[in-house]
Amino acid sequence: MRLQIKNITKKYPNGVLALNRFSLNIGSGMFGLLGPNGAGKSTLLRTIATLQDPDEGTITFDDTDVLACKDEIKKSLGYLPQDFGVYPKISAKELLNHFAVLKGIHNRNERKDMVDFLLKQVNLYEKRKKSVHTFSGGMKQRFGIALALLGDPKLIIVDEPTAGLDPAERNRFNNLLSEISEQKVVILSTHIVDDVKDLCNDMAIINQGELLVNGRPTDLIKELNGRIWEKRISKQELPAYHDNYQVINAHLNEGKPLIHILQDEHPESGFEQVAPNLEDVYFSAIR
Ligand code: ADP
Numbered sequence: 001m002r003l004q005i006k007n008i009t010k011k012y013p014n015g016v017l018a019l020n021r022f023s024l025n026i027g028s029g030m031f032g033l034l035g036p037n038g039a040g041k042s043t044l045l046r047t048i049a050t051l052q053d054p055d056e057g058t059i060t061f062d063d064t065d066v067l068a069c070k071d072e073i074k075k076s077l078g079y080l081p082q083d084f085g086v087y088p089k090i091s092a093k094e095l096l097n098h099f100a101v102l103k104g105i106h107n108r109n110e111r112k113d114m115v116d117f118l119l120k121q122v123n124l125y126e127k128r129k130k131s132v133h134t135f136s137g138g139m140k141q142r143f144g145i146a147l148a149l150l151g152d153p154k155l156i157i158v159d160e161p162t163a164g165l166d167p168a169e170r171n172r173f174n175n176l177l178s179e180i181s182e183q184k185v186v187i188l189s190t191h192i193v194d195d196v197k198d199l200c201n202d203m204a205i206i207n208q209g210e211l212l213v214n215g216r217p218t219d220l221i222k223e224l225n226g227r228i229w230e231k232r233i234s235k236q237e238l239p240a241y242h243d244n245y246q247v248i249n250a251h252l253n254e255g256k257p258l259i260h261i262l263q264d265e266h267p268e269s270g271f272e273q274v275a276p277n278l279e280d281v282y283f284s285a286i287r
Contacts, residue, residue, distance in 0.1 A: 001028040001062060001154060001185050003048070008057035010043055010209075018043040019054065020209040030181040032196030032203035032217070033189040034282055040209040041189040042082070045157050048187070049079045061155055061185075075104070078148030078156040082163070084140070092135075093119065093128040096146055103151045118146040122176060138169025145176055156186045162195055174199055197278045205285045212285040217278055224276035224284065229261050231271045248283040 003026040010019040018040045035041050046052045048059060050070040059066040066073045088095065096115045105111045119125040122142040127135070132143055141161050148156055158177065162170045177186065178199055190196060196203050197217055205213040213220060228248075233241060238257050241247055245267065249260040260274070261267060262284050 001183075002026070003155065003185055003187075004058075004060045005044075005048070006058045008044070008047060008054045008059065010040075010047065010052075010054045018209050019047070022057070022206070022209060022211060024204055024211055024214060026185055026187060027202065028183065028185050029202065030178065030186045030188060030200045032200035033187055033206065034191065034193065034196055034203060035206040036191060036286060039207045041206060042159055043209075044206070045079075045159050045187065045189055048155075049077060049157055050074065051079075073155075075151060076154045078150070078153035080141075080144040080148045080156075080158040080161060082159045084144065087132040087140075089131050089133060091129045092124060092132050092143060095132055096143075096150070099147055100150050105151060114150065118149055121149070121180075122146045123172070136169065138165050138173060141165065141169075141173050142176060145173075145180070149180065154184050156180070156184055157189075158186070159189045160191070161188070162190065162192060170195075193279050193282050205282060207286045213281065217281075220281045221276050221278060224262070224280055226273065227262055227264055228274055228276045228280050229263065229267050229271040230258060230274040231261075232256055232258050246284075246287070248287055249279055 005022065005024045008019050008022045011017050022040070022044065033041050033044070047054050048066065050066060050073055053067065061073060061076070064072055093115060096118065097111060100111045100115055105114060116125065119128050122145050124139060124142055124146065127139065132140060135143060148158070162173055165173060174195060177188065180186065188195065188199065200217060203215070203217055204211055232253070233256070235257060238250060241259055245261040246263060247259050248262050250257045260280055261271070
């Protein structure tokens, strides 16, 4: 299975160039799409999901021309958007059944089996009689996955699924994603670097509508070997370090900035060489 995105350009009517001749190949498994807010991730995902048209470019999924054969691609596509908006006040089971009808699953028995199977898979079978609007954030996202899995799609798109989830819910959700990704192309869009590190065998970093980095997380991390230096400094010193070094990451640790800089040779004393991580890859790419 292969999704091929070629030279996609999208300019919104307000003049924002959200995607600029963007190309990317995605194979089966979990693919992480990382980028800051406004990078163009949702624009790309909505385009792949055929919810909006690009100005230029082509997308193919195996042999199907995605942009020309929208009805066909919709059958093999599951899309979990950032936000579903308002849920009607009917039970989870009824709602899933309703969407199964819309998805074209007309055989009653087949539909019932699928709805029960999916509710069990996302661990919501016990809650099937409750209305989705009473669910916690994590339960809603798991319900969203059940929706996205209707009709056994081969291409699944999830847009920022763990934003707003507590750590336990996030863990449960990520485990579920990892389970469903076999024999499918799953694209996970996020700005949470750890989610990509934990789940994805391939990834891309995008910013300002352009592809910055693409590869396996472990390979991308390896490329920074021997070039990341760490130092704990005071808050007052931070501006001077920004002036003098390529500071790629400065996060607080026990209330004090812990900075990472990128350079080949050993900086002044006080810096210690550390093993690079995916955050270093991310911040050095979007810097
Ligand atoms: P991300 O999902 O990475 O946060 P988006 O694809 O949502 O990025 O947005 C990319 C850029 O396009 C941003 O500058 C955003 O403000 C702009 N944008 C997104 N949707 C629209 C729209 N419907 N109309 C105008 N500008 C938009």
